[in-house]
Amino acid sequence: MSAADLAERIARSARQRTEGAEVRTADVLDWLGDRRRSNGFRVEPVPFDAQEDWSFDPVTGNLRHRSGGFFAIEGLRATVDDDPAARWEQPVLRQPEIGILGLLAKDIDGVLHLLVQAKMEPGNPGLVQLSPTVQATRSNYLRVHRGARVRYVEHFTAEHRDTLVDVLQSEHGSWFYQKANRNMVVETTADVPAHEDFRWLTVGQLGELLRHDNVVNMDARSILACLGAATTPDPELLFWITAERSRRRLATERIPLSEVGGWVREADRITRPDGRFFRVETVRVEAGNREVRSWHQPLFAPVNRGVCAFLTRRAPAGPQVLAAARVEGGFRDTVELGPTVQCQPDSHPVPPPFLAAVLGAAPDRICYEAVHAEEGGRFRDAESRYLFVEAPDDVAAAEPPPGFRWVAPERLSALLWHGNYVNVQARTLLACLTTGAAEVW
């Protein structure tokens, strides 16, 4: 299939918004509510000394699973731009293995449908959200924790498969150390019945659902962002990224969690005395339909709700978003492009650039707004308001400050054919464009 054919099929699926071949969009929310109620999920924090299977390493203080699998919480020391004032230490999630985030695709009645799962993750607001068909760490599908096999994973690991998307994308550089997951869309022509926790939805239905708070999970959003068309690279954009990566400097060092300065371990949390950013806690999870029926695990819990927003403007060649060249401690390549604003406002005594323009925007300048949470398998209630906001006229007319650049959104989407260019928060916003949840003119 040619790239143009695929782009047209995705566009056609994105136009189908109120119903798919299987289910009306309005009924998906009811189904999701039903899945939430019927499974008796319970998540509650436990003190560290009551956690099962996880423990602090006696030498390093790192928090690890006894299998050595899953992930670990270690320490990170980071310095940005050789600036002593931009030097910090923090707990960081380390999960060097590459997981699969996969959406299974199928042509039903001439329209591309994607198989989504109503999946419980302990950190999700509401616990159950729409997730990709497969969301599997390597430990998961190698069954390190002796759970059930991952349903549908064989479509993504088959040697001969019809791949539409397959790219390694970074995850939260402020919380993960150099984490990447494989974002995949694989098409099948086989008769694949949807298990009761799964539904076939069109791209447009997912777009409609992205207008609701806390319905489509981060992994699904990340994959949907990667459905943009491949184009020849924009040299000026690539040159600018090179210049930013050369201008900025990021030095990091993994350190033992017990040596992280500025954080304290209490009975049930690792936290900062000044209360900023996030805390580490362990929860006990009871689940009906997950791989194992009950388990403990640590989560990062941000202390404030975040704001992730692209400012937009009309340029002669079409709409543009204001991308920020961000340095995050866990990035592999120093800089990735993020939204114009990405922060927890209450954790920043000095507001970052453009935050006021976003928070102060008149309602008629807000093109899109919804609350979405980051991955519920690692982050607890990590909600952010995601927005597209029409830039104030003076901002739209001015040369952006260093580290910011106006970019056509389809140029950012095209970068997603490669990894390490567009961060996970920007991908949530781009997913709103590929699915038609948001329209910037």
Add this chain to the structure above:
Amino acid sequence: MSAADLAERIARSARQRTEGAEVRTADVLDWLGDRRRSNGFRVEPVPFDAQEDWSFDPVTGNLRHRSGGFFAIEGLRATVDDDPAARWEQPVLRQPEIGILGLLAKDIDGVLHLLVQAKMEPGNPGLVQLSPTVQATRSNYLRVHRGARVRYVEHFTAEHRDTLVDVLQSEHGSWFYQKANRNMVVETTADVPAHEDFRWLTVGQLGELLRHDNVVNMDARSILACLGAATTPDPELLFWITAERSRRRLATERIPLSEVGGWVREADRITRPDGRFFRVETVRVEAGNREVRSWHQPLFAPVNRGVCAFLTRRAPAGPQVLAAARVEGGFRDTVELGPTVQCQPDSHPVPPPFLAAVLGAAPDRICYEAVHAEEGGRFRDAESRYLFVEAPDDVAAAEPPPGFRWVAPERLSALLWHGNYVNVQARTLLACLTTGAAEVW
């Protein structure tokens, strides 16, 4: 200027092979020999206890410059694919700062010319080779070592410049820890006189010179490789790279040089008792026209000559080369594409795949062969035979083994618009194609 225009200008410059606007190609070798003779360069190894400005850190044993700048030699522990047998320790060059490798371009008489320098680097065979206009570490152009300013660097750091190439590319993953340099081509319309150590040459002249041993240095080759046309990405190629990056695993840890197992520090070298791979040594350099007139520095000196070769075949759609998905300890993204064969044969008791096909090729199947050295500022006499070799018929007809893939060379060139895809040895071979030094049918 459109990408198509640039590609046509490069192609036109590549056709101009026997003379440029300034100098006949045949005379460049004489000029280079003249520069070698007239400057009185001397390089000689010194014992570590006689080295000036460099010393072993008393705690870590790392070999460092007293300024803290330039680079350092530390230790690396690496494990590939969780395989205890593929676990090793080694000295590694660490230079986190990003340097500029820049070629200045100029239209002369309607043909694109590039300004190359006859530059001495202490590790070069023959000492003086053709180098980019600018080859500057950050320490260089910030003048950490109080040397002369870097000639022509202002063209590459100017805020408003006409950039043709600007991309971060990796360097030797077996010797450097996650090193990247900025490969740049910047065009000027100003009247830029060539200093006596510099000459304006066409792309085709550089191609002719690449047929000679040890004339065009590694940095120039790396930039020349990046002159390929940008195209829409080839999804199948990118998906394969993603799969290789997910299939392979690379775990690395920086360790103190003094803790590196299997290597011993003698009076004048750090070496392996089994004599394999390379040794670390320090040299004293005397130079006439370099930034400072004399200095000491460590170099990595490979103990054997290497072989870097692409096997080629005719496919229905055009010529292809057999790319290898290589895992090297210093890569940021686990896997980059390298030549079919890349090794020091004498350091490998078990020959790597396809080495026999390269070494045993009949002369009429060798499309290109020359000896080139790796960067003479860090490596001493690090020579490899670089070859394109027509694959044996059975190899050309068979499905390649895991980790190898037939790729059109222009597809590899297109990947060079991004970093971390194509390693520095493959770039030398691709430079032979962009400049017309080699033709694979």
